[in-house]
Amino acid sequence: MKPLSVGDLALVYKPAPCCGYSGDVGRHFIVQAIAGDEYGDSTCDQCGETYASTDALEVDDTWHDIRTLKRIPPLSELDEIKEPEEVMA
Ligand SMILES: [Zn+2]
Numbered sequence: 001m002k003p004l005s006v007g008d009l010a011l012v013y014k015p016a017p018c019c020g021y022s023g024d025v026g027r028h029f030i031v032q033a034i035a036g037d038e039y040g041d042s043t044c045d046q047c048g049e050t051y052a053s054t055d056a057l058e059v060d061d062t063w064h065d066i067r068t069l070k071r072i073p074p075l076s077e078l079d080e081i082k083e084p085e086e087v088m089a
Pocket residue numbers: 016018019020021044045046047048049
């Protein structure tokens with residue numbers, strides 16, 4: 001499985017490890033940013049716990065621990081289905 005990167009569709013499948021917040025479980029988002037040098041540390045919106053750089057992804061304007069996210073392969077990686085960009089164009 002490929003690692004999550006910006007533009008991927010990510011599913012929140014686990015509660016936040018810091019505070020157990022599960023309100024986003026089952027929702028899916030497009031990854032907007034990956035924490036790192038550019039962003040520095042990021043924090044949990046629910047409890048303020050700091051995530052180490054590169055351990056968090058920004059989706060829906062919220063930082064999530066990377067361990068709570070699962071990558072959903074784009075349709076273009078699946079056989080027999082047209083690329084989404086093609087459909088929307
Ligand atoms: Zn938290």
